[in-house]
Amino acid sequence: MKPNRIKQLSTLLIGLLLAQLTIAQENNFSGNWSGKITIPTGKLEMIFKITRADGKYQAKLDVPKQGASDLPVGDVLVIGDSVSIAVPAIMGTYAGHFSTGDSITGKWKQSGMTFDVNLIRIGEVAALVRPQTPEPPFPYLSEEVEYTNPESGLKLAGTITFPKDAKACPAVVMITGSGAQDRDEVIFGHKPFAVIADFLTRNGIAVLRVDDRGVGGSEGSVSESTSLDFVGDVLAGVDFLKSREEIDPKKIGLIGHSEGGLIAPIAATKSNDIAFIVMMAGPGTVGEQILYEQGALLSKAAGLPDYSIEQQKLTQQKIFEVVKSEADQEKAKEQLRETLSQGMYAGMNEDLQKTIDAEISNVNSTWFRFFLTYDPKPTLSKVKCPVLALNGSKDLQVPVSNLGEVIKAVNSGGNMKVDTVRFINHNHLFQQCETGAIAEYAQIEETIDPEVLKTMKDWILEQTKK
Incomplete structure (x- = not known):
């Protein structure tokens, strides 16, 4: 290879390396980032609100269509062009990498499912409009x-x-x-x-x-x-x-x-x-009857087919039968794990196990047991x-x-x-x-x-x- 060609190639490699280092250094995660999850009923927007203090990133999560605002967020890590966010409150995680300074390509994981979610930097997050909320001074x-x-x-x-x-x-x-x-x-x-x-x-x-x-x-x-x-x-x-x-x-x-x-x-x-x-x-x-009716009506409104609604009711019946027949909550917990996982709990990944255990915690609680019957x-x-x-x-x-x-x-x-x-x-x-x-x-x-x-x-x- 000719000396000039080698020099040109070296210059190009150095330039690319400097460019990559510059991008990594300039990646600033602070700000508001919007992404959309595609679900059966449409698209669900999620907005991460990122701030930085004392060299560490902090975040809160909004899900506007669900009226969720300022949900607590766990660890927020930015290493080079990689980003990861944990949201323990809803057992979700996001991981991606910067495509540009204002866009991130990544995936959202929750309840054992994975969704493609690309984040883009946006301006101010619009406040929820609630005109009836009382404001002082009061008479x-x-x-x-x-x-x-x-x-x-x-x-x-x-x-x-x-x-x-x-x-x-x-x-x-x-x-x-x-x-x-x-x-x-x-x-x-x-x-x-x-x-x-x-x-x-x-x-x-x-x-x-x-x-x-x-x-x-x-x-x-x-x-x-x-x-x-x-x-x-x-x-x-x-x-x-x-x-x-x-x-x-x-x-x-x-x-x-x-x-x-x-x-x-x-x-x-x-x-x-x-x-x-x-x-x-x-x-x-x-309560049991109300829960059956509620489950069917909400599922129908969400666009689920009749066979899915019927299957959901059968699952409810199995869960309720365990709760009603087993007074010992620890024994009921094991039976419910068997029912909800169809006997495959031990082989499930951690996210799925956490999802099942969260559901069991709800239906096996003292409050739910009373309401059901x-x-x-x-x-x-x-x-x-x-x-x-x-x-x-x-x-x-x-x-x-x-x-x-x-x-x-x-x-x-x-x-x-x-x-x-x-x-x-x-x-x-x-x-x-x-x-x-x-x-x-x-x-x-x-x-x-x-x-x-x-x-x-x-x-x-x-x-x-x-």
Whole structure:
């Protein structure tokens, strides 16, 4: 090879090496990175929000269509042109490499599945639009409070709102749905309990909303408790309201959403201090039946074929049978592993094992075991105070058919003071919707239909006007 050719080649190699070193040095992962996962129902965007401090990268994850914001992220590593991100909260990992300074080619792994996901750097992440979320200043008083459930000894923390110069006004205790919820029942960026409290308080009704056990300022654990335990928390809230000079102790009621609509009637049968109850999508039949209906409706809305829906129900039946028949949770855990893995658990990779164990943890919990077998009808038949039961016609989580079951059960005990309202085109959150699918919750800007708020307010004032 001629000397000039060798010199040219050496220069080229040095130039390429310097270029690669420059790219590696200039790879700055800070910023917002968007990628899309292709799933059967379409594309699901995920946004990693990356910052750097003290030489280390940190991140949070948004999934806008699911209303997930600022999910905690674990280790974030950038080595040369390679990137890896762990998201333990959802058992997911991302790994890729820089294609350019503003694009990354990679894969997302979760629940034993792998998806091609290419990230691109984007500008500011658009904030979720929630126009009904209350903003100060408020034309009423708000106070952070704490009190103790005397049965459990657990401290509970919440917020009470009441009209200025209130004297002997009616009041309600809010009861959240299933899962560990905060006092605002935050879901998909919405704060339904804050919206309800704001509306009712503006109309002369005091409201106490409380963090669930183990959430915010409240002690305890939701998964290790049952709906019966939460009844004690609710009655402690009623006793707290009775101690307030702003509240008429004879005009205290309960508003329960979803599981909260199951808890409210139990509380009403254990205390003579409950003046009324409002059941927002409250169950009227045994939990197992609701879960079968819920599973089928949600799967159909997600576009799954009938044979898949039927197969899902068969799997549910096997799981529920284990939970109902085996009281020992450790023994049940082993049986559930066998059922969910079809006997192949030991040979599965770690991600699949974690996915199965997470599902088992849910269905084998103390809370789930109670909910699965609890039938609200006998309790509803013992409720003597006025009842307002509300449901959306497109509710896929607690189907509107539960309204009929509630009426029959309450009436069977001789209580005719029950009113029901079926809202057309409304989902489980009482938003006006198209299909009722959970995927819509985050996309809808409305937190709760104002007509639903007005219906509750008018009914409560009617019950407490005497």
